[in-house]
Amino acid sequence: MAFAITQTCCSDASCVSVCPVNCIHPTPDEPDFGTTEMLYVDPDTCIDCGACADACPVDAIHPLDELTGALAAYGEINAAYFADREPAAAAPSAAPNFHRWSQPVFAHDIPSDMAPLDVAVIGTGPAGMYAVEELVLHTNATVTLIDRHPVPGGLIRFGVAPDHPSTKRIGETFARFHDHPRVRLRLGVEVGGDVTVEELSARHDAVVCAVGASSARKLGVPGEDLPGVIAATTVVGWYNGHPDVPADVVDLSAERVVLVGNGNVALDVARILTADPDDLEGTTIAPHALRRLRSSKVREVVLLARRGPEHAAFTAPELLALTQRADVPVVVDCAEPVPGGARGTKAGLLGSLPVERVDWSTPPAAGRRIVLAFHKTPTAIVGDTRVRGVRTVETEIVADQVITAIGYRGVAVPGLPFDEATGTVPNTGGRVDDRVGVYVVGWIKRGPSGGIGANRTCAQETVSALISDAVSGALPTRRRRSPIAALAGRLLRR
Structure with missing residues (x-):
């Protein structure tokens, strides 16, 4: 019995990386990834191994015989995606890769003797957390995670409807990094008020801005x-x-x-x-x-x-x-x-x-x-x-x-350039224009398009740019504080 992906799909693509027969599409390397309504399982190729269901962070994948009531239509929805498509080639390996996250490919190999990076990430929503994930799982970086709200979560906490509990469940996946030994969580800190981007750049090797698009677009009609x-x-x-x-x-x-x-x-x-x-x-x-x-x-x-x-x-x-x-x-x-x-x-x-x-x-x-x-x-x-x-x-x-x-529309970040027409911070592949060592990820980088999972590939691109700059020596030399000043800063933040 084949599996099917249902309504709460977040397009994170964790399921794609563990499928042994390449039956879940579109994959991150296919042109329509991030543009389709969800991911889909090909019922003619699926071998019913269940690896995708185990890897799904939002509990959106179920066997066809368990799709009853409101979920019954998703067997047809999954099959319809493949109706007029050429069959995809099966994966070369007969065994799935059960690692939840695939290894990213950086533009440069990371030297074994490179000093650990100290990176500040602004925003605890999906974009920021995917960036944290890439840094923590694939480098030896230390991350200071900053959010202006008293609780973390960003769009997952404040943007997902309360009657979509499965979608909110991906927040549990992200929350495992809040207590990681190389992550410092700083809540209730507003960038542009309590601290500036310039100050963060002086204290850290790099700054990643993941503040999303928090304002609404205007209609532009009388009486609005x-x-x-x-x-x-x-x-x-x-x-x-x-x-x-x-x-x-x-x-x-x-x-x-x-x-x-x-x-x-x-x-x-x-x-x-x-x-x-x-x-x-x-x-x-x-x-x-x-x-x-x-x-x-x-x-x-x-x-x-x-x-x-x-x-x-x-x-x-x-x-x-x-x-x-x-x-x-x-x-x-x-x-x-x-x-x-x-x-x-x-x-x-x-x-x-x-x-x-x-x-x-x-x-x-x-x-x-x-x-x-x-x-x-x-x-x-x-x-x-x-x-x-x-x-x-x-x-x-x-x-x-x-x-x-x-x-939605992005809001200007104090201290960073801003494109009023697109509501984004001007950047090239995640590198903020005219701001060496400062990067963007998510909707503030590319505009309000794509769901939760689209931020994963977006974060991989940005972190790859950051690592490449570190390896090539392009990052600025940060002004390291004295031990006494550092201790005082830590005490003030408690």
């Missing part, structure tokens, strides 16, 4: 700053208990909530706002959010998309999870026929949903539901002292809460 308009990043932080987000920031007295955007984050927000609070009991949802959801008056959440269903930004696994809740129907509002597709694909799932032309001028009906509204380009947020709706090219939608979910 009205009270009652908030970003999805704020809502995600609200239900995950982010320390910077107030407990009352989301207006749950609104019967209709409009979400501008239709990516996976928008689906996450729609799912949480329409969930039965009892189903969220016992998850990692913030207590204040759960209390407010119990008294919520939200009945309808509308996701606005500029283009048609064929261009929907969300993934098939996320849509599948949304449609399998019997108590919250999902309907499509679209002026054109909704194209169908193969069962289990995004097009197939959309084509199976009921279609309804909604009268947006009237209050939503009783019960809760989610509406996927296509061909709705927002032209303005309407209201006087508070939001009262969204005007699109063809209609006006009455709503008392508007949430923008059109993507």
Whole structure:
């Protein structure tokens, strides 16, 4: 019986490295790695050894005969990926490699007598932790891991929906490095406030910045700053208990909530706002959010998309999870026929949903539901002292809460160059332009694209650049402090 990968796949590719028959794709060396919705197991090649399930950090891989209920469709989803593809060549070895992490290839071999590096890594999210992992497992470096929050985790802790516990489980994999003997964890330290990049560069051989993309993209339409308009990043932080987000920031007295955007984050927000609070009991949802959801008056959440269903930004696994809740129907509002597709694909799932032309001028009906509204380009947020709706090219939608979910954007890091157009720190292969010994990794390096696992290959590239610079002597000579000054610094940080 073959195995299949399910919804919570993080594309980390740990499963790829242990598969003895090369049946999991796309692999990190294939062009579409990092662009597909998830990884897939070829049922015709899988030999049922279970190595992939053992290696998976988020418990996303299961035998086909165990896929029941909400997971039943994933056998077809995995098989569909290989339907029109040439069979991949089997791996040359008959035995899997059970090492969780493959050995990276650096541009230069590390001399055996090279002094251990002392590296500062800013950020404890996936990008930062993959960089720490590469440094700790494959070099003799010492790492100072810095985060501005009082708890580590970054996007895993504050960005993953609380009803996706398997995805959050990868945080346990990263947490094993927090107590590593060559890692010093410094929480509640803000770079640009408590310490500068320049000061970190003076104290360490190299600095790796992994601060992600923490702000929201703007719509650029009139009324966007009205009270009652908030970003999805704020809502995600609200239900995950982010320390910077107030407990009352989301207006749950609104019967209709409009979400501008239709990516996976928008689906996450729609799912949480329409969930039965009892189903969220016992998850990692913030207590204040759960209390407010119990008294919520939200009945309808509308996701606005500029283009048609064929261009929907969300993934098939996320849509599948949304449609399998019997108590919250999902309907499509679209002026054109909704194209169908193969069962289990995004097009197939959309084509199976009921279609309804909604009268947006009237209050939503009783019960809760989610509406996927296509061909709705927002032209303005309407209201006087508070939001009262969204005007699109063809209609006006009455709503008392508007949430923008059109993507994340990086924020400038004090002391580093910043590209306002891309929201990233200008770099070449992870090397920050005009800052010798400073590197970037993750979304602040490449922009807000790719899931958790995409940061692994990104971190390998950045750490490879760092090691190459160390071997070639390109790193600056740091200003080492006296033993007394070092001791004083350690005491102050306790």
